[in-house]
Amino acid sequence: MAERTEVVFVDGVRTPFGRAGEKGQYWNTRADDLIVKAMIGLLERNPKVPGDRIDEVAIAATTQQGDQGLTLGRTAAILAGLPLSVPGYALDRMCAGAMTTVSTIAGAISMGMYDLGIAGGVEHMGRHPMGLDADPNPRFIAEKLVSPDALNMGITAERLHDRFPQLTKERADRFGMRSQQKVAAAYAAGKIQPDLVPVAIRSESGWGLATTDEGLRPETTMEGLAGLKTPFRPHGRVTAGNASPLTDGATVSLLASADTAAELGLGVKMRMVSFAFAGVAPEVMGIGPIPSTEKALKKAGLSITDIGLFELNEAFAVQVLSFLDHFGIDDDAPNVNPWGGAIAIGHPLASSGVRLMIQLARQFEEHPEVRFGLTAMCVGLGQGGTIIWENPHYTGAK
Numbered sequence: 001m002a003e004r005t006e007v008v009f010v011d012g013v014r015t016p017f018g019r020a021g022e023k024g025q026y027w028n029t030r031a032d033d034l035i036v037k038a039m040i041g042l043l044e045r046n047p048k049v050p051g052d053r054i055d056e057v058a059i060a061a062t063t064q065q066g067d068q069g070l071t072l073g074r075t076a077a078i079l080a081g082l083p084l085s086v087p088g089y090a091l092d093r094m095c096a097g098a099m100t101t102v103s104t105i106a107g108a109i110s111m112g113m114y115d116l117g118i119a120g121g122v123e124h125m126g127r128h129p130m131g132l133d134a135d136p137n138p139r140f141i142a143e144k145l146v147s148p149d150a151l152n153m154g155i156t157a158e159r160l161h162d163r164f165p166q167l168t169k170e171r172a173d174r175f176g177m178r179s180q181q182k183v184a185a186a187y188a189a190g191k192i193q194p195d196l197v198p199v200a201i202r203s204e205s206g207w208g209l210a211t212t213d214e215g216l217r218p219e220t221t222m223e224g225l226a227g228l229k230t231p232f233r234p235h236g237r238v239t240a241g242n243a244s245p246l247t248d249g250a251t252v253s254l255l256a257s258a259d260t261a262a263e264l265g266l267g268v269k270m271r272m273v274s275f276a277f278a279g280v281a282p283e284v285m286g287i288g289p290i291p292s293t294e295k296a297l298k299k300a301g302l303s304i305t306d307i308g309l310f311e312l313n314e315a316f317a318v319q320v321l322s323f324l325d326h327f328g329i330d331d332d333a334p335n336v337n338p339w340g341g342a343i344a345i346g347h348p349l350a351s352s353g354v355r356l357m358i359q360l361a362r363q364f365e366e367h368p369e370v371r372f373g374l375t376a377m378c379v380g381l382g383q384g385g386t387i388i389w390e391n392p393h394y395t396g397a398k
């Protein structure tokens with residue numbers, strides 16, 4: 001078999017994330033404008049990239065309707081000012097949409113078909129509420145192919161608490177609180193802001209600029225969390241404090257073959273090592289990243305102890321805890337989501353995968369002693385996705 005072409009992550013940016021709904025900062029902003037804004041930000045920050053050398057633009061969204069429909073990759077490429085010769089498409093794997101655009105573009109680069117590609121995602125959960133107009137085949141329920149619970153993500157998280165009683169509400173709440181605290185600390189240290197593309201927004205009070213993630217709750221306490229409602233089940237354990245909130249936002253990344261990056265003088269933030277997706281029972285979809293990580297590690301010839309940094313999507317605290325317990329990692333391990341995660345920042349479904357990569361890439365710069373890092377996330381209807389990355393700044397020092 002021919003050698004693989006090496007795939008590198010050149011850069012990634014995102015919009016600040018907004019709270020979904022009428023009071024959110026993006027209520028009057030179109031979903032496609034969010035992804036276009038992020039793409040323009042990415043291209044402006046990488047002026048050495050000739051637009052006509054981009055071989056593909058792949059943009060994910062879970063709900064592909066209205067301002068989030070119409071083959072987003074193509075429409076966003078035109079609206080962002082790329083030459084009309086650049087093709088594009090839209091893709092859906094629910095929460096792992098952007099992660100799948102990255103793995104798909106990477107596959108084409110790896111085969112030598114593409115030199116440069118743009119991969120990302122958008123979800124405006126305010127304008128496109130989860131599951132709106134979905135029409136699941138009645139056979140799913142009638143033939144007991146999946147439990148009715150499997151279609152409500154919050155209930156799947158309650159099911160994980162049932163399955164793993166050691167994953168208590170107290171542990172989930174503490175993880176949620178820590179996420180808020182870590183994001184606040186990362187903001188205070190100026191670590192998140194460099195990769196945010198400000199977005200002009202319109203509200204009743206006129207024009208403004210979105211510059212930060214809107215849903216942060218740095219004042220979170222365990223006492224405050226203990227009193228929150230459990231919307232998915234009476235006396236349940238999943239609350240607004242240990243779940244990712246409904247969010248609007250877009251992310252985008254630039255991938256290249258290592259040779260093209262060198263030819264154009266582009267920086268390399270991460271090298272792709274392996275990726276994998278895996279399926280699990282839909283009613284416990286949150287454990288999906290466990291088998292996808294095992295597959296990706298196997299493909300890479302690595303073990304979990306080779307991974308020095310983890311960026312795990314916090315769809316729900318319990319679901320991240322199930323991953324950590326499985327691999328014998330502490331709830332509070334300093335190399336897991338060091339700058340917090342989706343519980344605080346938000347989780348605009350199809351865009352979140354690239355946010356994980358943006359943060360991991362920055363952490364690689366700060367940690368030249370770490371060689372490998374991992375981005376992973378769970379996916380509705382029972383899937384997980386994992387991409388393993390190598391740190392180009394690795395010095396081998398301990």
Ligand SMILES: CC(C)(COP(=O)(O)OP(=O)(O)OC[C@H]1O[C@@H](n2cnc3c(N)ncnc32)[C@H](O)[C@@H]1OP(=O)(O)O)[C@@H](O)C(=O)NCCC(=O)NCCS
Nearest residue numbers: 153154217220224225228231239240241243244245246315
């Ligand atoms: C959990 C969920 C239902 C909560 O929705 P919501 O009720 O609209 O959320 P809110 O932000 O209004 O929070 C609810 C309450 O908790 C409070 N709250 C939320 N986070 C808090 C925190 N960290 N500390 C203290 N209070 C908090 C809010 O202030 C609010 O209080 P109020 O009712 O007195 O106004 C919603 O965020 C959700 O569905 N999340 C999961 C999304 C999902 O499934 N994604 C896909 C994953 S696969």
